[in-house]
Amino acid sequence: MSTSDDRPFEKPEAIGHAMRRRPVPRKKLSDVVEEELEQMIRRREFAEGEQLPSERELMAFFNVGRPSVREALAALKRKGLVQINNGERARVCRPSADTIISELSGMAKDFLTKPGGIAHFEQLRLFFESSLVRYAAEFATDEQIARLGKALEMNSQSLDDNDLFIRSDIEFHRELAEIPGNPIFMVIHVALLDWLIAARPTVSLAELHAHNNISYQQHIEIYQAICKRDPDAADKALKSHLNSVFAAYYPAKK
Secondary structure: OOOHHHOHHHOHHHHHHHHHHOOOOOOOHHHHHHHHHHHHHHOOOOOOOOEOOOHHHHHHHHOOOHHHHHHHHHHHHHOOOEEOOOOOOOEEOOOOHHHHHHHHHHHHHHHHOOOOHHHHHHHHHHHHHHHHHHHHHHHOOHHHHHHHHHHHHHHHHOOOOHHHHHHHHHHHHHHHHHOOOOHHHHHHHHHHHHHHHHHOOOOOHHHHHHHHHHHHHHHHHHHHHHHOOOHHHHHHHHHHHHHHHHHHHOOOOO
């Protein structure tokens, strides 16, 4: 009968071999400072709006150099936990929806450059805005519909100026994103449009002008369906519109 001491995984040589194969990574000093400061902020040892100690005080407190402190503060800024203005000490803040999207921005732009990346993001936008127009058709207030109508009017007045039309086009879709009153929807929508517009290829002005007129007519159909409180018609018009936009910039290869 064997004892627990006979089990091979408890033999010292086996443990030693395993430890040699799995070295424990050493943390950078800046990571340690970042983690400690983050915990202090989350424990509310530093209140929101309060300034952190100076860089020199933090260096002395953590017994590290200035580069480690600055790297730690930069990481906390990316997490939305501190604000850093030139010439001032870092100030504690709370992450917002913008912080979340900002953290994703670099990864999203990298993904857009991969094969199929743009198509996947366009599909994401279609799914997202499809829900927005259905919600708008059911729940938009008269005031919100009136603002959507003003954005549509801006569309009609900028058909011959591509830059103005793009801004009015974005404004029309932004009004849709605002209707649910959810700030996360807004920042997601703004980010999606920013990423997709930046990734679009260049097309001729003649093609753009022709497409602007089509987009305007499609916006009218979306608006009218929302005014009629018809979610299905609004959804159908929105999908037709976004598929048309995608085809204008990425025509199918023959």
